[in-house]
Amino acid sequence: MRYSAFGLIKEALSGHKGWRPQWRDAAPKPAYDYVIIGGGGHGLATAYYLAKEFGGARIAVLEKGWIGGGNVGRNTTIIRSNYLLDGNEPFYEFSLKLWENLEQDLNYNAMVSQRGILNLIHSDAQRDAARRRGNAMILNGSDAELLDTAGVRAMYPFLNFDDARFPIKGGLLHRRGGTVRHDAVAWGYARGADQRGVDIIQNCEVTGLRIDGGKVCGVETSRGYIGAGKVGVSVAGNSSRVMALAGMRLPIESHVLQAFVSEGLKPFIPGVITYGAGHFYCSQSDKGGLVFGGDIDMYNSYAQRGNLPVVEDVVESGMSLIPALGRARLLRSWGGIMDMSMDGSPFIDKTHIDGLYFNGGWCYGGFKATPAAGYCFAHLLKTDRPHETATAYRLDRFMTGRMIDEKGQGAQPNLH
Amino acid sequence: MIINHPLLGPRDAQEFTYLGDAGLMNRPYWLSETALQQFHDYLYLRQNPAGEHRELWFHEQGDRSWLVVTRNTVTHEILKVELARDVALANRAANTPQEALQ
Numbered sequence: 059m060r061y062s063a064f065g066l067i068k069e070a071l072s073g074h075k076g077w078r079p080q081w082r083d084a085a086p087k088p089a090y091d092y093v094i095i096g097g098g099g100h101g102l103a104t105a106y107y108l109a110k111e112f113g114g115a116r117i118a119v120l121e122k123g124w125i126g127g128g129n130v131g132r133n134t135t136i137i138r139s140n141y142l143l144d145g146n147e148p149f150y151e152f153s154l155k156l157w158e159n160l161e162q163d164l165n166y167n168a169m170v171s172q173r174g175i176l177n178l179i180h181s182d183a184q185r186d187a188a189r190r191r192g193n194a195m196i197l198n199g200s201d202a203e204l205l206d207t208a209g210v211r212a213m214y215p216f217l218n219f220d221d222a223r224f225p226i227k228g229g230l231l232h233r234r235g236g237t238v239r240h241d242a243v244a245w246g247y248a249r250g251a252d253q254r255g256v257d258i259i260q261n262c263e264v265t266g267l268r269i270d271g272g273k274v275c276g277v278e279t280s281r282g283y284i285g286a287g288k289v290g291v292s293v294a295g296n297s298s299r300v301m302a303l304a305g306m307r308l309p310i311e312s313h314v315l316q317a318f319v320s321e322g323l324k325p326f327i328p329g330v331i332t333y334g335a336g337h338f339y340c341s342q343s344d345k346g347g348l349v350f351g352g353d354i355d356m357y358n359s360y361a362q363r364g365n366l367p368v369v370e371d372v373v374e375s376g377m378s379l380i381p382a383l384g385r386a387r388l389l390r391s392w393g394g395i396m397d398m399s400m401d402g403s404p405f406i407d408k409t410h411i412d413g414l415y416f417n418g419g420w421c422y423g424g425f426k427a428t429p430a431a432g433y434c435f436a437h438l439l440k441t442d443r444p445h446e447t448a449t450a451y452r453l454d455r456f457m458t459g460r461m462i463d464e465k466g467q468g469a470q471p472n473l474h
Numbered sequence: 475m476i477i478n479h480p481l482l483g484p485r486d487a488q489e490f491t492y493l494g495d496a497g498l499m500n501r502p503y504w505l506s507e508t509a510l511q512q513f514h515d516y517l518y519l520r521q522n523p524a525g526e527h528r529e530l531w532f533h534e535q536g537d538r539s540w541l542v543v544t545r546n547t548v549t550h551e552i553l554k555v556e557l558a559r560d561v562a563l564a565n566r567a568a569n570t571p572q573e574a575l576q
Contacts, residue, residue: 298524357492358527358547360524360547361550456518472494
């Protein structure tokens with residue numbers, strides 16, 4: 059069933075009785091050509107692009123819980139292409155281009171809203187860094203504008219411009235960045251993949267990988283053994299646990315990142331504001347809640363909840379930038395588990411085991427990468443060659459000295 | 475989280491800085507035949523368990539001691555706290571051949 063304005067009117071007039079489930083609740087078959095472990099945004103996008111762009115095959119997505127219940131349902135919905143390094147910026151620009159065409163492609167309202175992202179500048183050194191980053195973005199086909207204080211004030215007059223420690227000296231504005239309805243991304247990809255014959259198997263936890271003679275031949279699951287030609291692992295947050303089933307250790311630590319939503323307010327923040335000095339970012343959802351976040355909790359965690367000191371720290375940062383935030387009630391907070399990699403950059407690569415592929419290590423930038431990560435992972439699964447925008451995301455880059463240390467923190471995952 | 479410091483008693487975890495896996499105390503021997511691979515694994519690869527995890531915490535805003543904290547990464551429960559110094563001395567007493575060379 060395709061969605062259309064006509065269909066919506068028809069359903070509205072007939073009591074909304076004609077809507078059907080958006081994907082089948084598939085039962086596992088004995089074998090598939092491709093098995094994707096992980097039914098999050100990345101796993102579903104991988105299955106979708108594998109089925110759509112790279113030819114028909116028997117494809118299954120295995121999800122231990124339900125679709126959209128992992129990190130894709132636990133983020134702050136921001137999309138952007140404002141990276142600096144050559145290994146990164148073309149990839150995120152590719153992702154942003156896919157976002158721009160996502161709704162037409164999926165025939166699904168994912169509420170892609172290019173409301174603009176503003177990175178604030180507080181010192182001359184930061185202005186130099188922002189100018190360099192902006193130039194790198196423009197050279198890679200993205201967009202960037204350098205604003206002075208007056209320019210920022212015209213957009214967001216309520217910010218704390220005269221903060222003694224971090225006065226606002228300007229900002230780097232990335233107009234094509236914005237937000238997307240995160241649940242709709244998972245649902246849209248699930249529906250699109252299902253329509254192209256992908257089996258989406260929920261409540262199916264992978265408990266083992268069957269490897270024979272250095273080649274993967276299937277997966278053990280809570281719903282029985284499933285044979286597989288190729289297995290793609292896309293389980294951010296649990297990457298270490300799943301890859302340990304194949305005896306691999308990864309350059310990854312799991313950490314929790316908390317996010318917050320305030321009560322609903324009248325619209326006053328049209329775009330996304332990021333505040334690097336205090337490490338705080340904020341946007342306003344279509345329902346009016348302020349959606350914001352800050353630092354990770356700094357220690358290894360699989361808990362999907364944070365601790366109170368970081369709540370206090372993030373809210374303090376927020377109030378130092380937007381004093382009015384102190385008047386709003388905090389409705390809820392939650393935590394997601396992320397793969398913090400050793401240089402802050404992701405992996406899309408083959409492993410040393412034939413037929414086993416890995417996509418992970420997205421730190422807290424996995425959501426904006428969803429379409430491109432899916433596309434590039436599908437490309438790798440199909441052709442055994444990396445997509446041209448993802449050639450740098452190798453697992454062996456620490457051994458070969460080709461790290462992509464975007465933030466310059468070295469091998470300190472909790473600082474990325 | 476409250477870390478029960480062996481010398482100072484219960485302290486708020488906010489006084490500490492986290493370094494990561496306690497395995498970082500076991501630096502590979504630099505003249506080993508396989509030193510390159512060993513240092514790569516030591517620096518970058520992690521077991522990253524869901525459950526019990528031995529890790530290093532630095533009492534930066536306290537007595538500046540290093541602790542080895544055994545903590546459950548799923549529940550955040552702290553099971554054991556030791557002085558890193560004691561752990562290092564115990565490791566040395568175990569006297570692996572590699573350390574004997576050093």
